[in-house]
Amino acid sequence: MKISFAEFENRLRDFTRNPSSSDFETLAIDLFRLQFNHVLAYRKFCEAEGYTPENVKVWADIPAIPTTAFKDFELTGIPVTQRTAIFQSSGTSEQRPSRHFHNARSLALYELSSLMWAREYLPLNGTMLFLTPSPAQAAHSSLVRMFDTFRREAALAHTMFAGHADASGGWQVDVPQIISELSRVIDCATPIGVLGTAFNFVHLLDELAIRKLRVQLPPGSWILETGGYKGRSRSLPKPELHRLLHDFFGIQPNRIVCEYGMSELSSQAYNTSLNRVVAGSRTFQFPP
Template sequence: MNFNKSFEQKLFRIDQYDFDTLALELFQYQFNANPVYKRYIKELGIDTDQIKKITQIPFLPIQFFKSHKVMCGDWVPEISFASSGTTSSMASKHHVKKLDFYRNHSLSIFNKFYGSPTQYHFMALLPSYLERYNSSLVYMVDELIKASESEYSSFYLDDTAALIKNIDKAKRTDKRIFLIGVSFALLDLAEQHKLDLSGAIIMETGGMKGRRKEMIRKELHDQLKRAFNVRFVHSEYGMTELMSQAYAKEDGIFFTDKNLKILLRDLNDPFDYAKNDRQGGINVIDLGNYNTCAFIETQDIGRRVGRGFEVLGRFDNSESRGCNLMI
């Protein structure tokens, strides 16, 4: 059995394995199989034989997904997810060897946080799949829409009238409404329509990205909670370069599945860790990235909150990115 097939099987039985052991195993494989990652590590002068703990693993800066093909081996992707980026920059690309794995993996993570998609009507304020098929978020939501088996599950960004009408109908069913969207679209809906969505799940997927005034997450959530009459606003933490997602069910505190681990690096020294692990740059180990690179240095800044983490912002001069820029 080859490494990829064996490792994928371990991921779907992740509870039976120790995360750090799997991460170190994957690191040694990717050092040898990923030319971009291998060259980066060699340029740093790191002896990989001396790496015995995950805190010793070098993390690949996320910008490499823009300038290089970050892949283990030579294969033809079934899809290449692309970031929305900005008009002045190259898009970040994540080449996916097996689309079935991403579908099953992302649905499995969703199930662990929220249960079966058949419990919900998914109403998305995002570009439709036909408009943005190479967005990992849009692809995932499209799969949730299909899995829900609901006549009201759909993309509604360009049809608010239909959304309002179907919310009213969906309220009379035994399924729960799951409204997921970009932040500015949720705010537009909140300001233009009086909707009592108590009992629904409201999930935002990012900041304003130039469409409206930027807001801190608490301010955004407070406004949406008042408008929709809900106790909490949920959030999703994912990106083009990751196969896994983290979710925040309340107060903007994200929790990960066992495939994902967050480490915080020093804000001034990317090769050191934040003192007391309180606040720093977010490094991600995503075991789902076993065909590309699982060890990514992001441009996000975060802090530990108990067993979870909070995203505080981005490094200065880092590029605006995210699903809002798709529109």
């Protein structure tokens, strides 16, 4: 049975809104068939490994292509004329990034998936401060796209991007702007979510230390830390980073959420929830 991308897109959107284990198996196999038939580089990889739609019957048997392949091949079924965005993996300037192509419909699916899972873990209806550049300055970042999706979700709340890209494309934090915004929410006693990469936070902490400045964010405030240093700052063990976040912002460890994501995956994992009780230790949870 032939499956079209449009038909599969509708089914995937329905599943994202209301997932079930029985639907997942069928969707995964059908997606494998679509990608096998429409992505030449992936098809050649599967055939070399001995996998085809005829002998792959369960999702666990679907071959996973190495992430390095995204650097060397255009692993997409979207024709060149339909591509409207390209996400690139983060890394140092010396590295060749992975490339991930999108059109308007695939971007809508990415945003829906990001939002549905984040709602389980983060209070997205309040004030948020993003330490990254805005989408206008970081159009190739899937993380920034996700943050902008969060911004639009909190349409009635005050949100702000407080980072910028320098001449080399590196990300810097706008410390005066951040201090101004944190002062505002403290004066108003408004809880705030501060979201950024690990190196964003290290840059900010270093600048606050130079200024001998520490703040006590209002009760209910929280932090989302997405990890990843990529050589862009000194690296800190996670417990040390979180201790400093507590010392400089007054945020308790249970209000610091870690996120893990890769542009190659188009999915995110969170290690605790601020919206519900999570049993057991803090381990990353991916969407079903």
